[in-house]
Amino acid sequence: LLAEAGRAPKSGGMAQATARGAEAAAAVGSVRSPETYIGFARADRFVSPGGQARDSAKSYAAAPLQLNDWALEGGWTVGPQSGRLNSSPGAIDYRFHARDLHLVLGSAKPVRFRVSIDGKAPEADAGVDVKPDGTGIIQEQRLYQLVRQKGDVRDRTFRIEFLDPGVEAFAFTFG
Template identity: 45%
Template sequence: MTTLFRRRHLPPLDGATAWLNSGPLDPDGLRGKVVLVDFWTLTCINWLRTEPWVRAWSQAYRDDGLVVIGVHTPEFAFEHDLDLVRRAVQERGIEHPVAVDNGYRVWQAFENHWWPALYLVDTDGVVRDSQVGEGRYEHVERRLQQLLGVDRPEVAVEGEGVEAAADWDQLGTPETYLGAERGSGPHAPGELRRGDWSLTGRWTTEPEDVRLDEPGGSISFRFSARDAHLVLSPAGPDPVPFQLLLDGDVPGGAHGVDVDAEGHGVLDGGRLYQLVRQDGEVRDRTLTVTFAGAGVRAHVFTFG
């Protein structure tokens, strides 16, 4: 949770490869408006947990002169798919303009390095403040109010489902990338220690992910957190059923939003899947996901 500040003007937005919810916007046309720029990528759990606030601010301060602009800059190759971005915009209820930044030109113009990142711009087009990562929502909203010249109670926000705030006090496992570029590789199947993961079946390690080469393969992870998520993408358009087990049994009431109590889920496109949400005591658990079809790509585990 880092706040950045360097006085500069709103960079050009003409590097966007597409726009959703509006036509192209530019700094000149935004003069006289307070602008909140929100860098995101559709599979980022940190962005998903901030999005309820960004949506709420967009709605609450629209009539006061606030323009929120989302910038979708993809982390993984499959996130370049415009249809996936459109789906995320629809599912998240995003009504404000979104610049699709597949070429990273807007990202580079801002000299941005993070998802999520917020940039607050005044009516003269000057970047007045910025926020990296989750948290400090009261600070950001107060800064927006100062730029807008309004003073009223902050909006009430409560994230639900995958957007719910993390249980930071019980979060004992960091995000873990699986591909060769940022991952450390799997462990042998069997007894896993916290933070270890393993594969069964025939898999291929790629730069961004591990790819399942035949049906019936599994991935296991030993973790300690209330929530466990896995970013997945398929080989083609056909859905791939999967089965989640938690400590060798069905998850029951500990199932996440993307599986049922029996552990059944379906990979229906590239996105983040919430596998586990525990209620009550958090302890070390081992999850295992078995896929009925080949071609599945697993990118990163995240927790909350």
């Protein structure tokens, strides 16, 4: 329509939007991990021994992970929509294949956390909500970008350790 009115853009092309962090376009071709819910109503591929205890406190242990498996560690109460850490420390482990890993988290008070990828600090692969040494703080309920891989996308083991109780975890998403 602009061209018909004699006011076509000088560049001759379309405007390009540039987004950063969690808003950046997903690397769809490299995503092999599905959205994954922590709550028992829609939880898939949960591998902590004994499974999830519905709406009751339980101490969970780590487990070997295959691609898209995940596990809780520590004292958690898992409801239909989310899991809440009752005492610290506690952790979530996930074996994933994607450039970006996000996790919807919330807490009534600040909760410190530490992220690792394949047992090491993420450094250059830290998401926007994580320092290169893997540390961060949950301040509110929202989507946290925890991993943004800079190199080749491959199967990785992600771990988030919560250093304070009270965090609520809802769902992983990948991009």
